[in-house]
Amino acid sequence: MNASNHLVALGTIVRREVSRIMRIWSQTLLPPAITMTLYFVVFGSLLGKNIKIHEHSYIDYIVPGLIMMSVIQNAYGNISSSFFGAKFGRYVEEMLVSPMPSWVILTGYVAGAVVRGLIVGAIVLGLSYFFTHTRIAHPFATLAAVLLAAVVFALAGFVNAVYAKKFDDVAIVPTFVLTPLTYLGGVFYSVEMLPQPWHTVSMANPILYMVNAFRYGLLGTSDVNLWLAFGVMVAATVILGAVAMRLLHRGVGLRA
Amino acid sequence: MSPVPALEVDQLTKTYASGVQALKGVSLTVQPGDFFALLGPNGAGKSTLIGILSSLVNASGGDARVFGHSIHRERRAAMQMIGLVPQELNFNIFETPFQICVNSAGFYGIARDVAMQRAEKYLRELSLWEKMDAPARTLSGGMKRRLMIARAMMNEPRLLILDEPTAGVDIEIRRAMWRFVSEINRAGTTVILTTHYLEEAEQLCRNIAIIDKGTIIENTSMKHLLGKLDVETFVLDVTANDAALPDVPGVRIVRLDEHTLEAEMSRTHDLNSLFAALSARGITVTSMRNKANRLEELFVRLVESNAGVAAA
Numbered sequence: 001m002n003a004s005n006h007l008v009a010l011g012t013i014v015r016r017e018v019s020r021i022m023r024i025w026s027q028t029l030l031p032p033a034i035t036m037t038l039y040f041v042v043f044g045s046l047l048g049k050n051i052k053i054h055e056h057s058y059i060d061y062i063v064p065g066l067i068m069m070s071v072i073q074n075a076y077g078n079i080s081s082s083f084f085g086a087k088f089g090r091y092v093e094e095m096l097v098s099p100m101p102s103w104v105i106l107t108g109y110v111a112g113a114v115v116r117g118l119i120v121g122a123i124v125l126g127l128s129y130f131f132t133h134t135r136i137a138h139p140f141a142t143l144a145a146v147l148l149a150a151v152v153f154a155l156a157g158f159v160n161a162v163y164a165k166k167f168d169d170v171a172i173v174p175t176f177v178l179t180p181l182t183y184l185g186g187v188f189y190s191v192e193m194l195p196q197p198w199h200t201v202s203m204a205n206p207i208l209y210m211v212n213a214f215r216y217g218l219l220g221t222s223d224v225n226l227w228l229a230f231g232v233m234v235a236a237t238v239i240l241g242a243v244a245m246r247l248l249h250r251g252v253g254l255r256a
Numbered sequence: 257m258s259p260v261p262a263l264e265v266d267q268l269t270k271t272y273a274s275g276v277q278a279l280k281g282v283s284l285t286v287q288p289g290d291f292f293a294l295l296g297p298n299g300a301g302k303s304t305l306i307g308i309l310s311s312l313v314n315a316s317g318g319d320a321r322v323f324g325h326s327i328h329r330e331r332r333a334a335m336q337m338i339g340l341v342p343q344e345l346n347f348n349i350f351e352t353p354f355q356i357c358v359n360s361a362g363f364y365g366i367a368r369d370v371a372m373q374r375a376e377k378y379l380r381e382l383s384l385w386e387k388m389d390a391p392a393r394t395l396s397g398g399m400k401r402r403l404m405i406a407r408a409m410m411n412e413p414r415l416l417i418l419d420e421p422t423a424g425v426d427i428e429i430r431r432a433m434w435r436f437v438s439e440i441n442r443a444g445t446t447v448i449l450t451t452h453y454l455e456e457a458e459q460l461c462r463n464i465a466i467i468d469k470g471t472i473i474e475n476t477s478m479k480h481l482l483g484k485l486d487v488e489t490f491v492l493d494v495t496a497n498d499a500a501l502p503d504v505p506g507v508r509i510v511r512l513d514e515h516t517l518e519a520e521m522s523r524t525h526d527l528n529s530l531f532a533a534l535s536a537r538g539i540t541v542t543s544m545r546n547k548a549n550r551l552e553e554l555f556v557r558l559v560e561s562n563a564g565v566a567a568a
Contacts, residue, residue, distance in 0.1 A: 094360055097310045255312055
């Protein structure tokens with residue numbers, strides 16, 4: 001296979017993934033839209049109308065975090081359920097018996113997950129305009145943050161799917177790891193409001209860096225150093241990417 | 257110069273994590289253009305061998321070359337030449353036959369316009385074109401089997417591996433499938449077939465390997481193998497008669513029921529003496545047939561004798 005064949009193979013996986021996202025839109029796109037609208041209504045309009053953080057109204061402050069939360073959860077959920085589904089239904093074998101290199105398989109699935117993350121992120125951003133006037137202060141930082149965060153959690157979801165043996169295994173990580181980390185990652189508050197040692201403990205949460213990098217992109221405000229935030233995301237991408245490639249190459253959970 | 261073999265398996269071994277040794281140094285060669293039968297009882301190692309060849313199972317040792325390309329060192333080149341029809345259904349049941357075929361071609365790097373043309377060609381040839389847009393889960397069992405053959409043809413493989421492709425398929429569809437595969441073989445594609453329908457293997461395949469307990473116990477031409485069979489068993493339908501059975505030298509006659517006898521004899525033994533002896537006792541033969549097909553008899557004997565060797 002040459003570079004052109006690789007592109008065709010990559011395009012095939014991405015097209016299949018996007019087609020899946022659109023086919024089951026009521027499971028992939030609608031739920032985050034409803035959930036985030038409720039967050040906007042309850043936390044933004046009702047509870048948070050008298051709260052200000054870093055000179056921003058509370059709803060303005062939580063919009064970047066809620067978008068990032070949607071992106072992370074949907075990128076992770078897309079790849080973990082789709083790849084595990086392919087394993088469970090055995091149609092992952094269609095790819096394993098082909099001459100397609102492992103990196104094409106991984107890139108294709110990650111791209112599919114990123115597409116879902118971005119579509120959901122765009123939907124939530126669009127919904128936010130019904131409640132506030134979100135502006136994008138730094139478009140490049142915004143795009144870089146959302147893309148990197150989606151890639152990191154797509155890779156994490158892929159690793160989860162590789163090890164998963166049943167559908168419950170795919171649900172455990174989002175429930176017991178991803179959701180707590182997201183809620184404690186500065187989506188609803190500034191980490192500077194936390195007393196010690198929780199402030200320091202929070203700095204170990206990678207989602208904190210993603211939310212703040214994205215918030216910087218939209219609002220121009222961040223609780224953490226921007227370079228450190230992007231450094232954490234790039235490092236996580238490299239590490240998780242290497243782990244995922246190694247698992248695929250060795251056929252862990254895929255080849256007997 | 258002799259042509260590069262379609263497949264050379266060289267001392268392949270596989271021990272699963274459970275400790276089960278599925279392959280114990282399997283070696284065999286399949287020549288280009290051959291229609292090759294790989295037979296063996298359940299659990300003999302056939303699917304493990306096919307799994308290794310198609311990259312679904314990691315070998316513990318040894319190597320295999322597909323048209324000269326090592327499955328370990330040149331995996332992509334080797335996989336490019338293989339089409340696999342697995343034993344278990346392994347396509348996305350929510351996709352349509354057309355999508356399944358086009359996507360499969362895409363995984364081989366085949367451009368979408370070419371993939372769509374091939375999908376139409378093979379879905380038509382396998383009588384699935386009418387169902388091209390139906391979700392695969394709505395297809396009948398036979399259609400699903402044919403869909404896997406169509407999908408395996410999308411990369412137009414030089415080596416087509418069929419792992420029990422007709423399991424559970426009715427006779428009419430089975431024959432249609434074999435017609436298709438025979439045509440593919442005549443056009444130059446090497447075919448490796450595993451099946452439990454031994455009469456199919458006998459009719460279709462030119463060469464054969466029998467695997468049992470992870471070892472090849474026979475690897476020869478079908479003609480040569482069938483030539484080894486020196487005993488044949490006939491089932492005779494007779495008119496009701498309780499006369500004592502005649503004693504015919506070289507023939508073992510057993511009464512199965514009032515209307516049925518079984519006669520086992522050497523392949524070279526003449527049948528006239530048997531009929532004459534039965535006639536002399538007033539027993540009239542109304543029809544006769546082979547008890548089992550020849551390959552089936554040989555297969556059972558070889559596997560049984562291998563079991564004896566293993567037990568000893």
